[in-house]
Amino acid sequence: MLLFSLRRLMLAIPTLLGVSLVVFGLVHIAPGNPIDMLMPPEASPEAIAQMKIAYGFDKPLYIQYFLWLGHAAVGQFGLSVFNATPVWDQLVVALGNTVQLALLAAFFGFGFGIVLGLLSAAYYGKWPDKLFSAITTAGVSLPHYWCAIVLVMLCAVLHDWLPAQGMGDDSLPFYERLQYMILPVVTLMLIPMGVIGRLVRARVLDIISQDFVGALSAKGLTRWPVLRHIIKNAAPPVLALMGLQFGYLLGGSILIETVFNWPGSGNLLNLAIFRRDIPVLQATILVLATFFVLLNLAVDVIQAAIDPRIRR
Template sequence: MLAFLRLALRRIAILPAMVLGVTLLVFVVLQFSPADPAYNALGEGATAEARAAFAQANGLNDPLPVRYFRFLGNLLHLDLGTTVPPSQPVADRIATAFPLTLQLTLLGLLIAVVLALLLGVTGALHRDRWPDQFTRVLSIAGIAIPSFWLGIVLIQELALRREILPTGGYVNPGDDFGGWLRTMILPAVSLAVPVAASLARLVRTSMVAELDRDYVRTATGNGLPRAVVIRGVLRNAMVTPLTVLGLRVGYLLSGAVVIETIFDLPGMGKLILEGTTGGDVALVQGTVLTIAVVFLVVNVIADLLVLLVNPRVRTV
């Protein structure tokens, strides 16, 4: 337990440095945006003198390091700036949109994990037989299918043609959980399938490697129940999939941006699209930074889960 706490504290201690690096990267990249904040704020009818005065008043002419440290200071107070007129705090817009993206990501992650375990464990337990071949084909097909294309196909087949599920929109789960699930299931499945397919291959490979180890043969030879053996094998085999799973959350978050647009969901994807098309640097900066920080936190959590699942990786 002491080793786990030491490694956990080490993982958590480097998180602020990674977040600082992300803020610097996002800030610097978006400074090269062709969008003119003065033009967006004052409108196309503003004179050159008015734009210059706006830039001077808002510190847009200051050196890049000065603007970055001002941005960090505002960030410590959860101030991400304001959107272009009609002006609204970016933090408020994100606070409204992020819960939906988080719901979509978590539901997609749940579906992906369930499918990956089902396919991967089935393939490993029936190695080189027809169930294994069948799950391999499904995995390869799932990896090859883009999420946005799958989303469009699901809309055409299950929403437009058969009218089983809605084409899009959003229902608050607190108001109607069934309605929420109906609106979220198609986008969640669209996100989950490619992730589930890639994870299933990892689960199958890790399971096969563990099943070939000496301790499994010894346990089986001593008459230990098969269910007990498989449970131990699965726990040891989850180290690599759990590590990769943290990276796949980043894919789910980024994929949600496109999927939300296809299914007309008012999440972070809508904010990024709105900010990009409207030249709203503050809105794009705030949403991208939020997604990047969440991605870092999730990867740290995934590292901690690996430490919990397999004590062998604690020997550092």
């Protein structure tokens, strides 16, 4: 088990290096010269040459990469091209804002998804199954920016139930700031709820059709111990999907954060793209990708802890 975890950890390293290469390459893949973006169009050739040296663009590409990687490893992504504030500070604030939403959306999305999936499977083919399956299918298939707009219309425009956008002032009491989160969280949890609900239902139905579940009844186990066996067997792929979904949530949804004007990582990415703020873009993508890889690493290890057949 320990060996398995170590091996997975080793495998994560090349993945992360690959990501860093792509992210580094962004500067050079993006149309236009990075220096041209920094300098006014009428800048003199001498000034441009100076700038090249200042940013290290005169060095060979691989030296540039290692310098950049060395700085990135300690969180030094330089200054934002747009407003000259440290990229790291912007990123920490934005990620923090997104994590609040992601945690709540994951908690409720996964929670409802698991409950709906289990109930659907328990009432397979009967009306609760049809109702809950309709809900989870709607969760994955409704465009969530559309849901966001409908929710805003309903709860903020037609009725004055909840604030339409923003995350409230820091001076507001906690429960009032919580109100700002309700609409984005409800919108964000739809997809995790839908995909988890559908997978849980499918997994549970698959497992209860297997012989060993009948054998569990044959050895006299009652409903709850049998359910424990079913859940433990159904868990590994569900956990894997949860890892992916939580990764997506951490990335922040550009659409949702734009609709609700939520200053999170999705919003930051969006702004960075429009402002051609390459350092912010690089830092955001690299940090999010690292989270994603580590999250999936954790899921792999948990899966292997549950199902010994995965430990190979």
